[in-house]
Amino acid sequence: MRNKTGKRYRAVMLGGFAVIAAISLCAILIGQYTITLSDFWAIIKSKITATTSPLETASFVIFNVRIPRVILTAMVGAGLSMSGSALQGVFQNPLVSPDLLGVCSGAGFGAALGILLFGGAGIFTPVLSLTFGLFSVLLVFFFAGRRNNTETLSVVLGGIVVSSIFAALIALIKYTADSSETLPAITFWQMGSFANRTYDHIQIAAVPVIGGMFGLYLFRWKINLLSLGDEDCHTLGVDPVKTRWIIILFATITTAGCVTVSGVIGWIGLVIPHICRKLVGVNHGELLPASGLIGAIFMILVDTLARNLTAAEVPIGILTALIGAPFFAAIYRRRRRL
């Protein structure tokens, strides 16, 4: 049938799963508190046989610090990359990022509010952040309304408007915030980090991120049709306006879920889809799953770097931008020369 691309896709996915398993293991072992492979096996064995392990600290680090962190990192990486791929397809523009609709600003405002009101502790900050992230999409929806013709443009404009409003509100909170504790907390949140994340955070993010990704996966072939333009899409039997909103909704729910627990992490949602197009081609039926997998790998890798590069942890948003932006510039230049 479609042997050429199909084979390539299977190879990338199989290789990807092998790599993500290896990288997750490294991420679990490496850190301030280094765990050897043999200790790791001993702990796993004692966990399975339900005997108490002599390596209690190591066991605590593995199960309560490293494993939740790797799960969360993988989820956020996959979510951001997949929604980036989907939105780029739907808007027929490979320069679109998951932040297009102002989700990050909305979620950022929610988080800032949470930090201001509750000191950032507990469950309130992520919940507020998620609420405002989704609220920002709702605002864009009302802005864009039901005007069919200029749909794409009005969605983008709506995103800019909503984004600026929330950016201003964040600035307002920062301005009034206590400069010894609240202000740095908000600033650090905006740089993005996976430090001190627990199973609670996974619980908050799991439903929107996994649900949103599943929705995008179901609609992956419809994204292909939407990327041909509204007229083609309509005559091929798919209502472009309705379907586009459904996909935007799934993509932004996913993004909001990610941003809520990780803070703002840029570039992943823009760069990973480009890399994946090189690997598996442009068909979103294959691009979406591949983006999710490669995005997860990339995020675990960068987060492990962020933890280990210096004694104090580097905020991951800084690293993704520092790695992502030049990387993007490099592949863009190479593509032009070819």
Add this chain to the structure above:
Amino acid sequence: MGHAIEVKSGCFSYFTGHEVLKDISFSLDAGKVMAVMGRNGIGKTTLIKCVVGLLKWNSGYSYINGKESKSTGAMKEIGYVPQAHKVSFPYSVCDMVVFGKVGHSSYFATPSKQDYALAENVLQQVGIYELKDQPCNELSGGQLQLVYIARALINSPKLLVLDEPESHLDFRNQIRLLKLIKKVALEKEIACIINTHYPNHALRIADQCFLLGEQGYIVGSAEEIMTDKNIQTYFGVYSQSVQFQYKDEMITSFSFLEEV
């Protein structure tokens, strides 16, 4: 009944008060080709869009195979071939043809192995099987047009609608395309509507012609409609038709002389 397509007193206006299409009625049988002609901006594309369901008649109906077509949700029975436009992502030719199958299937449909086999089959009929793994944005305009035709044919439509299919093609490719349309119409018993600017093409393949003017329209057999007099009234151009024998065909060809 029994027409592949029948339009009954269709009216359409973009703004109230300014009717682009007034009281349009025609019918076309399976296996026949109809050429829609008229000046630029007279509403040819609008007519085609109303027929396909991209635009909704303000009043009047179109029936495809006896079924009323509705503007919400395109019908599987209609294959639409847009003008060869650029694609944002370089999908492979095979994928592009399979997309024709995806839209009309259920909401979460993914193409099956059979769909890909079908796509290859259609590509063979259209004569571009060897292009199947090529990215669409590396094709010439003519090749891309053929890909879009294959995409429309994959659903075995009852009606094939083509919007100026031979524009931007050199005349070797124009002749190939026209022959293909004629072949498809006859072999698959599909009714074809094409929008064209070339009376010679219309006469070559159309059984029926539809001339759209500002004051109204005429529709009838190609020989009846395509006359020097009608070209003068509908296009504002003096013309001279020449007839000659080619193989077993009697061919009429127009030369355009001067504006009225």
